[in-house]
Amino acid sequence: MKPGDAKNVQLKNLEYAAERLKLFKADLLDYNSVLAAIDGCDGVFHVASPVPSGSVPNPEVELVEPAVKGTLNVLKASSEAKVKRVVFVSSAAAVVMNPRFPKDQLLDETCWSDAEYCKMTNNWYSYSKTVAEIEALEYAKKSGLEVISLCPVHVVGPMLFQKVNASSLVLINLLKGGSEQVVNHLRKVVDVRDVAEALKFVYETTEAEGRYICMAHMDTSQGLVEILRETYPDYNYPKSFKEEGNETSKLTSARLQNLGWSYRPLKETLVEAVESYKQMSILD
Structure with missing residues (x-):
């Protein structure tokens, strides 16, 4: 999608967009295009990941590669651009898919979906989000880049x-x-607006760290x-x-x-x- 595409009209109509909004054409699988968009930023919100509405013929290419390689490209570019903090949007799908959890267990941020179980049951979206979040947090540990992950549930509004x-x-x-x-x-x-507030909130809150489940009801x-x-x-x-x-x-x-x-x-x-x-x- 190009910055001038009709799909961007709603973005350009947002309050203060004329003064503050700058659009870049970027491909998550193209590191240089990602770096060009991130260069000069103090913070990065990585919110893009494919969400299928039905079955996916080639999940490794259509879901897993954009989620995992795309996320690592964003993080590596953020390190190169000396970004202060990255907020990565994961999903509750990276929390709940694990057959070993007791049925009455209240799941929190210490709980992770079983990636192999996700693959075995063809839950490729859950698999892609789980692996991408694991990779993101591992990258943060190794690189020193400050990364916070947010795991929203079903987003409506x-x-x-x-x-x-x-x-x-x-x-x-x-x-x-x-x-x-x-x-x-x-x-x-x-609510989608509460997710947006959560993203801004964890970015601006100094003591925020690690992983957060984002659920209202x-x-x-x-x-x-x-x-x-x-x-x-x-x-x-x-x-x-x-x-x-x-x-x-x-x-x-x-x-x-x-x-x-x-x-x-x-x-x-x-x-x-x-x-x-x-x-x-x-x-x-």
Whole structure:
């Protein structure tokens, strides 16, 4: 994507963009282009990683290489540019995928997904995020570069771009899927704006270090539907919910909250997400 592409219009319309925003064309797999974008920066937020909305024909090339090699390119370029602090966006997918965890264990930052288990079960996104985060933190130890990783759960909220992403599809399918029955999954949710605040917060907080889970709420699919139905009673919601196959793993973001991060109410997140879908005619 080039800086002048139409996709960047929303970015250029942001407050103060005319004075403060500078766009670079960069390819995560092209070290020199990454360095050109980072050179002169005091801090770097590495937020880009492929998120599939369905099956991926060649996961090693389409997911793993951009996530792992791309991350290392960003970190090496940050070292070369003498960046003060890097905030790396990982995922809760790098925390929860481990069959050895007891079902009732509350998962925190000491918990890691089992990379081999992720591969064996074809959870390539989880595998890519797990390996990329391990590599990032190992690089930090060896190089002395200050790296903080943030592990968000399912990110929802108002959309900036009109293109539907994999995270939004989960909520959209609850609104208009009209399924007879769906599994009543335990959903871990955080508002996209609260994730942005968390990124800024850990970057600016001197004592922040290591790894942080970024989660605001845990509720079931049925619970989300009940909240949505209060404001939007006429959408085509699932007819019923089944408990079979429901995951039971739970997370805690106490470490990030104890540092001072806070989040908005779940209903506010859901309602403002739906309003943004309506404005973009996504729910038509």
